[in-house]
Amino acid sequence: MANKNxxxxxxxPFWRRSAAWVTGFATILLIWLSFDTLGQIxxxxxxxxxxxxxxxxxxxxxxxxxxxxxxxxxxxHEVPTIGEKQPFFGKEWSDKDAAALLHLGKLTxxxxxxxxxxxxxxxxxxxxxxxxxxWLDPAWQDGGPLQGMTGKSTxxxxxxxxLQNPSQYPTHARMMPNLGITADEAKGLVAxxxxxxxxxxxxFPRNFSKSVETFKxxxxxxx
Amino acid sequence: MLASIKTNxxxxxxxxxxxxxxxxxxxxxxxAQLLFxxxxxxxxxxxxxxxxxxxxxxxxxxxxxxxVVWMLYAMIGSVYFMLADETGEDGVHMLLGKIGFWVxxxxxxxxxxxxxxxxxxxxxxxSIWFINEGREYIEAPRWADIGxxxxxxxxxxxVFATYMKGRQTGIMTVMVADLLALAGLYVxxxxxxxxxxxxxxxxxxxxxxxxxxxxxxxxGALAAYALIKIIGAKREIVEMWLWIEVLMLFGSGILGMxxxxxxxxxxxxxxxxxxxFSALEPVPLVAMFxxxxxxxxxxxxxxxxxxxxxxxxxNGPAMAWIVTNAFGNFLGAGIWGFFHTLxxxxxYTHGTQFTAAHGHLAFFGAYATILIGMMYMSIQYxxxxxxLKATFKSKMAIFMITFGVLGMGIALTIAGYEQVLVxxxxxxxxxxxxxxxxxxxxxxxxxMWRAIMGVVTFVGFIYLVWDLLTLGKQAKKAQAAA
Numbered sequence: 283m284a285n286k287n288x289x290x291x292x293x294x295p296f297w298r299r300s301a302a303w304v305t306g307f308a309t310i311l312l313i314w315l316s317f318d319t320l321g322q323i324x325x326x327x328x329x330x331x332x333x334x335x336x337x338x339x340x341x342x343x344x345x346x347x348x349x350x351x352x353x354x355x356x357x358x359h360e361v362p363t364i365g366e367k368q369p370f371f372g373k374e375w376s377d378k379d380a381a382a383l384l385h386l387g388k389l390t391x392x393x394x395x396x397x398x399x400x401x402x403x404x405x406x407x408x409x410x411x412x413x414x415x416x417w418l419d420p421a422w423q424d425g426g427p428l429q430g431m432t433g434k435s436t437x438x439x440x441x442x443x444x445l446q447n448p449s450q451y452p453t454h455a456r457m458m459p460n461l462g463i464t465a466d467e468a469k470g471l472v473a474x475x476x477x478x479x480x481x482x483x484x485x486f487p488r489n490f491s492k493s494v495e496t497f498k499x500x501x502x503x504x505x
Numbered sequence: 506m507l508a509s510i511k512t513n514x515x516x517x518x519x520x521x522x523x524x525x526x527x528x529x530x531x532x533x534x535x536x537a538q539l540l541f542x543x544x545x546x547x548x549x550x551x552x553x554x555x556x557x558x559x560x561x562x563x564x565x566x567x568x569x570x571x572x573v574v575w576m577l578y579a580m581i582g583s584v585y586f587m588l589a590d591e592t593g594e595d596g597v598h599m600l601l602g603k604i605g606f607w608v609x610x611x612x613x614x615x616x617x618x619x620x621x622x623x624x625x626x627x628x629x630x631x632s633i634w635f636i637n638e639g640r641e642y643i644e645a646p647r648w649a650d651i652g653x654x655x656x657x658x659x660x661x662x663x664v665f666a667t668y669m670k671g672r673q674t675g676i677m678t679v680m681v682a683d684l685l686a687l688a689g690l691y692v693x694x695x696x697x698x699x700x701x702x703x704x705x706x707x708x709x710x711x712x713x714x715x716x717x718x719x720x721x722x723x724x725g726a727l728a729a730y731a732l733i734k735i736i737g738a739k740r741e742i743v744e745m746w747l748w749i750e751v752l753m754l755f756g757s758g759i760l761g762m763x764x765x766x767x768x769x770x771x772x773x774x775x776x777x778x779x780x781x782f783s784a785l786e787p788v789p790l791v792a793m794f795x796x797x798x799x800x801x802x803x804x805x806x807x808x809x810x811x812x813x814x815x816x817x818x819x820n821g822p823a824m825a826w827i828v829t830n831a832f833g834n835f836l837g838a839g840i841w842g843f844f845h846t847l848x849x850x851x852x853y854t855h856g857t858q859f860t861a862a863h864g865h866l867a868f869f870g871a872y873a874t875i876l877i878g879m880m881y882m883s884i885q886y887x888x889x890x891x892x893l894k895a896t897f898k899s900k901m902a903i904f905m906i907t908f909g910v911l912g913m914g915i916a917l918t919i920a921g922y923e924q925v926l927v928x929x930x931x932x933x934x935x936x937x938x939x940x941x942x943x944x945x946x947x948x949x950x951x952x953m954w955r956a957i958m959g960v961v962t963f964v965g966f967i968y969l970v971w972d973l974l975t976l977g978k979q980a981k982k983a984q985a986a987a
Contacts (some may be wrong), residue, residue: 305756319766323771325700338702338704383700388704398562488934
């Protein structure tokens with residue numbers, strides 16, 4: 283501004299400098315925090331799982347373990363737990379095979395555009411259920427209606443069967459369309475879902491374990 | 506508007522002629538966005554509608570991508586439009602600019618056709634490269650990503666070279682710096698990883714740092730330019746506020762990113778950072794406009810007292826859309842964003858219709874409005890109108906579109922409220938909880954209202970196109986007669 287008598291609050295150079303400093307500071311802080319976060323969300327290793335080292339995002343071989351979602355008193359919300367070994371599609375997967383399966387599953391999840399009906403980690407579209415903890419959903423467990431519907435005896439086989447022929451198993455008027463998912467791709471997708479359920483999401487979705495209780499009791503309206 | 510392709514009204518600026526080309530494609534894509542949105546809205550009510558022909562995922566992909574792309578087109582158009590006025594120079598590499606336009610338009614057409622007719626691919630890298638990247642908002646396959654980057658670089662080079670050659674105003678300085686960040690950020694979304702947390706971490710660098718930082722600053726610069734053009738606002742006031750907006754928008758928006766890092770596997774410290782900074786995001790959104798309007802009123806009063814003519818508002822419909830922008834941005838992006846930005850609330854609302862309500866109001870209020878305003882400014886220029894007045898059609902367009910989008914936003918908020926309370930709070934999420942909430946009578950009723958308001962919006966859009974096609978010619982005739 284030409285007029286030198288005006289206060290600093292109406293001075294363009296003052297605000298221009300302030301804008302530059304604030305933007306620069308915010309950017310630097312974001313980049314610094316990002317480095318820390320990227321370290322924390324880098325996938326763990328198979329050795330971490332064997333040594334019971336907790337990682338926010340475990341290695342692909344987490345599919346060889348039983349996964350839970352339990353209330354942590356210390357953190358005040360549910361956290362994923364990694365329990366004993368559990369066969370996945372009837373076998374234990376090597377480091378390399380598990381990684382390859384997860385790779386196929388993640389690719390398939392993008393190629394089939396899952397995210398434009400479902401939410402993953404709560405992000406996506408709102409036309410179909412959130413998939414963050416879908417692996418742990420009581421409906422897929424032993425005695426759950428979705429597993430029962432497919433006639434399979436494990437969670438992974440039930441989900442894989444459904445994914446290959448979704449419109450054969452209508453549960454509601456709103457159905458999942460047939461996306462031409464092959465048997466291998468379905469296995470990959472189930473590995474992707476199981477892996478996602480083991481990610482520490484700071485307690486999202488909240489009270490997911492409550493729904494297990496409610497669900498087993500037959501839903502709120504049944505009580 | 507379309508008639509102006511042949512009539513060659515542009516005696517002056519080449520870059521403004523190019524701007525008109527971008528606006529034309531933008532309005533067509535806007536129509537596509539609304540049509541596919543209607544299909545998706547109907548599918549919520551009649552799930553069998555187009556099942557396994559054009560499923561919800563396809564309709565929604567086209568709905569949100571047409572949205573992003575029409576806005577980018579209108580944004581590029583707006584920059585080409587203001588370039589000559591601000592710098593005092595016509596665009597320097599206009600042939601290159603035109604080639605870029607046609608390459609981009611061809612690429613967009615192919616991408617949309619593949620989305621609609623090929624839809625999905627096998628679980629291979631090839632699908633990501635040629636069919637669908639499967640990441641919300643940036644679904645465009647990788648080949649198109651690279652094409653977009655090349656075209657945007659051409660555009661940027663054009664703007665930058667013109668800026669360096671001509672006058673370097675505060676508005677253009679902000680614009681040039683902002684566009685560089687905007688273009689550069691797109692690259693953060695161009696890689697594949699097996700780690701979904703890592704995937705979404707970088708995905709937000711594109712989505713958030715676009716719509717809650719660089720796009721907002723873009724709109725600030727555009728509003729500054731438009732207010733000077735339309736009501737003769739004082740450059741000192743406008744530029745001062747623009748820098749304050751940059752300070753506040755980047756100061757809050759960059760670290761406001763934290764509110765997307767609450768639940769995707771990222772550490773807890775983002776709760777505090779995201780909550781604090783994103784809560785500050787609404788603060789700057791309406792200030793410049795209010796000050797400028799106040800000052801304009803004051804100047805009019807002084808002019809009247811001194812018995813002379815003050816600066817006249819020379820474009821009624823554009824000004825109406827910019828008013829809608831100032832308040833729509835504050836309401837849709839600001840208030841509706843704040844509703845669910847705190848982690849204590851967001852843990853329940855994350856990924857529900859609440860988000861959809863905010864999305865509709867924010868994209869419309871913050872971006873659609875001012876970009877439509879810019880289209881009216883381009884019509885005024887193309888036909889050489891001194892004072893462009895709103896017609897009945899202009900009024901119907903702004904009323905029905907605003908009313909329709911507001912109605913959709915409120916309906917979706919109610920649907921979201923139902924969903925949050927029943928699916929999340931009462932039942933704790935999951936497959937059964939989801940469908941229980943989706944089948945509640947009040948939820949369905951809200952979805953019904955959303956569809957009705959979508960139709961209202963679409964009728965408003967028809968008025969808008971009709972108005973843009975006829976307004977210039979009529980006003981020119983009236984001006985010649987007077």
